[in-house]
Amino acid sequence: MFMPHPNLSDDVNRAIIQSEIEGGVxxxxxxxxxxxxxQTLHHCYTAVILRGNVALxxxxxxxxxxxxxxxxxxxxxxxxxxxxQFVGRGMHLEFHLTDSGNSRLxxxxxxxxxxxx
Numbered sequence: 174m175f176m177p178h179p180n181l182s183d184d185v186n187r188a189i190i191q192s193e194i195e196g197g198v199x200x201x202x203x204x205x206x207x208x209x210x211x212q213t214l215h216h217c218y219t220a221v222i223l224r225g226n227v228a229l230x231x232x233x234x235x236x237x238x239x240x241x242x243x244x245x246x247x248x249x250x251x252x253x254x255x256x257x258q259f260v261g262r263g264m265h266l267e268f269h270l271t272d273s274g275n276s277r278l279x280x281x282x283x284x285x286x287x288x289x290x
Contacts (some may be wrong), residue, residue: 249265
């Protein structure tokens with residue numbers, strides 16, 4: 174259970190607690206070939222975990238209409254604080270394409286689905 178940290182603002186502590194309540198997926202807990210279906214506000218993505226936070230991501234018409242290799246940094250609350258290697262409900266998915274710099278897609282995850290190829 175998360176205990177509020179005295180050096181963090183009430184807003185940050187609330188966001189951390191909310192992410193614990195709403196849940197998500199820690200990428201470190203997933204074996205290779207795990208498939209995540211990530212539903213955001215605008216698109217449905219498929220991420221195939223290759224190793225750790227490296228995945229093949231598809232589902233965005235501009236950034237990744239076909240699977241591209243990405244490094245998933247984690248999820249944020251829209252600011253600079255990042256929950257590393259975590260895909261969280263109601264959070265922003267932070268990743269970068271391995272060949273074109275940084276990208277951030279806002280992710281609202283009603284229910285991350287896990288499956289395996």
